[in-house]
Amino acid sequence: MNIVTQTSVRVEAADTAAFLPGRGLRELAYRVSGGMEIRLYWNADEDSTSVEVWQPASGELLRLEVPRGRALEAFYHPFADLPRALVAVEGG
Numbered sequence: 001m002n003i004v005t006q007t008s009v010r011v012e013a014a015d016t017a018a019f020l021p022g023r024g025l026r027e028l029a030y031r032v033s034g035g036m037e038i039r040l041y042w043n044a045d046e047d048s049t050s051v052e053v054w055q056p057a058s059g060e061l062l063r064l065e066v067p068r069g070r071a072l073e074a075f076y077h078p079f080a081d082l083p084r085a086l087v088a089v090e091g092g
Helices: 014-018 068-076
Strands: 002-007 025-033 036-043 048-055 060-066
Antiparallel strands (some): 025 036
8 A cells, every 4th residue: 555645735626526637537436524535536547546535624635545446445444554653643
């Protein structure tokens, strides 16, 4: 699983939600939970899937490349497979 984290400003435009030209991404699913926006994408160019978790309050964006067979599970539980180093409590 590849993980990319960044702080960014998200463009909120209706035409970017379903298809992102140039990136070959198609949005398959979207949900909001606990103040976070979670999206499931399929990359047509690479035939791969990824999950994006956006937290508007902090401006943080987390992208997870996930195996196609586990894409829906990752969409509903995006933090389940994060390496322990990323979710470890500070000082622990």
